[in-house]
Amino acid sequence: MPGTRGPVPVPLYTNGGQRDLTEEILEAVDQQAEVATSEKFPQTSQAEIKAALDRLASRSMVEYDTKDREEVALTKEGQEIVNEGSHEFKVWDAVRQAGRLSLKDPSLASANAKIGQGNAFKLKWVKKDGDALVSLTESVQDATREQLRYAEENRTFKDPKAQKDFVKRKLVMPQKVISYVARKGQKWALEMPVEVTDLTAEMIADGSWKTANWKPYNYKAEGAQLSGGAFHPLMKVRQEFREIFFNMGFTEMPTQRFVDTGFWNFDTLFVPQQHPARDLQDTFYVSDPAEAGPPGPDPATDIALAQMDDQDEQDESDLPPADATTRAKDITSKLDYQRYFDNVRSVHQDGAFGSIGYRYPYNEAETRRLVLRTHTTAVSAYVLHRLAANPRPCRYFSIDRVFRNETVDATHLAEFHQIEGVIADFGLTLGGLQAFLKRFFRKIGVPDLKFKPAYNPYTEPSMEVYAWHAGLNKLVEIGNSGMFRPEMLQAMGLPEDLRCYGFGLSLERPTMIKYKISNIRELLGHKVDLGFIERTPAVRLDRE
Numbered sequence: 001m002p003g004t005r006g007p008v009p010v011p012l013y014t015n016g017g018q019r020d021l022t023e024e025i026l027e028a029v030d031q032q033a034e035v036a037t038s039e040k041f042p043q044t045s046q047a048e049i050k051a052a053l054d055r056l057a058s059r060s061m062v063e064y065d066t067k068d069r070e071e072v073a074l075t076k077e078g079q080e081i082v083n084e085g086s087h088e089f090k091v092w093d094a095v096r097q098a099g100r101l102s103l104k105d106p107s108l109a110s111a112n113a114k115i116g117q118g119n120a121f122k123l124k125w126v127k128k129d130g131d132a133l134v135s136l137t138e139s140v141q142d143a144t145r146e147q148l149r150y151a152e153e154n155r156t157f158k159d160p161k162a163q164k165d166f167v168k169r170k171l172v173m174p175q176k177v178i179s180y181v182a183r184k185g186q187k188w189a190l191e192m193p194v195e196v197t198d199l200t201a202e203m204i205a206d207g208s209w210k211t212a213n214w215k216p217y218n219y220k221a222e223g224a225q226l227s228g229g230a231f232h233p234l235m236k237v238r239q240e241f242r243e244i245f246f247n248m249g250f251t252e253m254p255t256q257r258f259v260d261t262g263f264w265n266f267d268t269l270f271v272p273q274q275h276p277a278r279d280l281q282d283t284f285y286v287s288d289p290a291e292a293g294p295p296g297p298d299p300a301t302d303i304a305l306a307q308m309d310d311q312d313e314q315d316e317s318d319l320p321p322a323d324a325t326t327r328a329k330d331i332t333s334k335l336d337y338q339r340y341f342d343n344v345r346s347v348h349q350d351g352a353f354g355s356i357g358y359r360y361p362y363n364e365a366e367t368r369r370l371v372l373r374t375h376t377t378a379v380s381a382y383v384l385h386r387l388a389a390n391p392r393p394c395r396y397f398s399i400d401r402v403f404r405n406e407t408v409d410a411t412h413l414a415e416f417h418q419i420e421g422v423i424a425d426f427g428l429t430l431g432g433l434q435a436f437l438k439r440f441f442r443k444i445g446v447p448d449l450k451f452k453p454a455y456n457p458y459t460e461p462s463m464e465v466y467a468w469h470a471g472l473n474k475l476v477e478i479g480n481s482g483m484f485r486p487e488m489l490q491a492m493g494l495p496e497d498l499r500c501y502g503f504g505l506s507l508e509r510p511t512m513i514k515y516k517i518s519n520i521r522e523l524l525g526h527k528v529d530l531g532f533i534e535r536t537p538a539v540r541l542d543r544e
């Protein structure tokens with residue numbers, strides 16, 4: 001019944017009847033113009049006092065200043081002297097009680113007793129008499145003990161020189177003490193008003209929101225930590241690279257096949273079957289099952305590829321668009337895997353397409369062996385072979401895992417991510433590859449490349465790509481590249497004048513540089529700090 005009800009009472013004060021520090025501070029400030037809180041609340045920690053003062057200061061109820069001063073606290077030894085007397089006092093006391101105290105007496109053996117003895121001589125409290133000590137006075141004034149007693153009570157010395165001396169003797173320790181001096185603030189009140197934080201329907205209806213004591217918004221408060229999924233830094237950098245590739249007209253290759261055959265991983269790329277890269281020390285072989293069937297189409301890859309690719313073809317064709325499965329099958333039907341296999345064997349064994357071959361007996365069993373792919377070029381070979389169904393200029397890329405049987409150290413793991421690009425076109429030249437690489441690396445903020453001739457079994461010429469590393473002050477290798485060999489492409493059934501660039505680099509290297517990580521195990525593996533993964537911000541490659 002609006003109108004019949006009075007304003008909703010907004011409780012002004014609260015704290016459940018419990019006395020707390022804020023209340024005590026308010027009371028103290030009410031009684032005294034200025035309150036030195038550390039003296040007023042000697043039992044309360046400075047951190048608690050500060051928290052209470054901050055609560056009051058944020059409401060302008062009090063103001064406070066921070067003061068720090070130096071105090072001394074007794075060490076264990078200093079406390080002992082206060083309790084029992086100084087070392088020299090103890091020596092004198094023992095001598096006095098004994099009348100004569102033999103120098104060999106066990107009570108004079110300790111290090112402290114030696115110090116005490118020396119001091120007692122200096123003070124003329126005792127003297128040597130033959131092989132014993134005798135007292136020279138009936139009573140003494142133990143100044144060391146008195147000074148320490150004063151320091152215990154007052155946390156300081158009367159004489160600053162004495163303080164220095166006592167610190168040096170490790171009888172007291174200096175300490176910095178922070179304290180606060182509080183006084184009334186602009187909105188002084190003896191009790192903490194309740195601050196309203198929620199606007200309710202009632203407050204709007206009865207107008208009490210106008211006079212309510214609103215809690216000011218704290219712009220300095222940090223937001224609550226979000227918990228939830230987070231992209232791995234590698235995936236963030238991968239996304240940057242993907243966007244660069246997409247912007248440059250590349251299509252992404254499906255790379256879900258971590259296990260591949262010797263055929264696609266090595267043979268199609270003319271890595272000879274005896275090549276050291278194929279050794280157990282370098283490559284992980286799968287033992288169960290150890291072999292695949294003969295080389296042939298992989299429907300999963302084909303359909304994924306058809307989903308992303310062949311859009312241009314579709315656009316140009318008069319036929320209604322077919323679904324990816326149909327298109328994948330259509331492409332497969334135009335490919336002759338047996339002939340391709342025979343061609344690969346011929347190039348290895350006897351030479352073909354202008355190549356003299358490696359001239360060794362080709363072992364078919366090696367082609368079927370299952371391996372964890374050692375490079376994503378295995379996928380590029382598969383995709384290039386499919387291009388033979390419809391040879392045309394195209395650009396493909398992939399960014400995914402590869403596996404190598406390497407000794408794990410600060411910069412190497414047994415698996416890493418390879419970024420790979422492939423460009424097929426008619427009449428490509430090596431100069432064009434260099435120009436492309438310069439453009440590509442400029443987009444990720446790496447100018448001024450250097451190229452060094454290199455060797456890959458599947459590219460000729462091949463070039464390692466180097467860039468100047470300002471931090472290390474030297475050229476560092478950042479990638480590998482080349483033009484795929486004609487006997488590789490022609491064996492696939494691609495036309496003679498269709499040429500192909502290939503290049504690859506690791507994803508880990510730019511990621512480690514961007515996130516300033518020097519040990520790869522901070523990025524991958526069981527030692528990774530999940531907090532780091534969760535909190536790392538996205539990076540931007542310095543895209544053009």
Ligand SMILES: N[C@@H](Cc1ccccc1)C(=O)O
Pocket residue numbers: 374375376377420456459480481482501502503504505
């Ligand atoms: N596969 C090469 C990269 C590469 C790809 C294509 C052509 C040339 C080189 C590597 O592992 O380093």
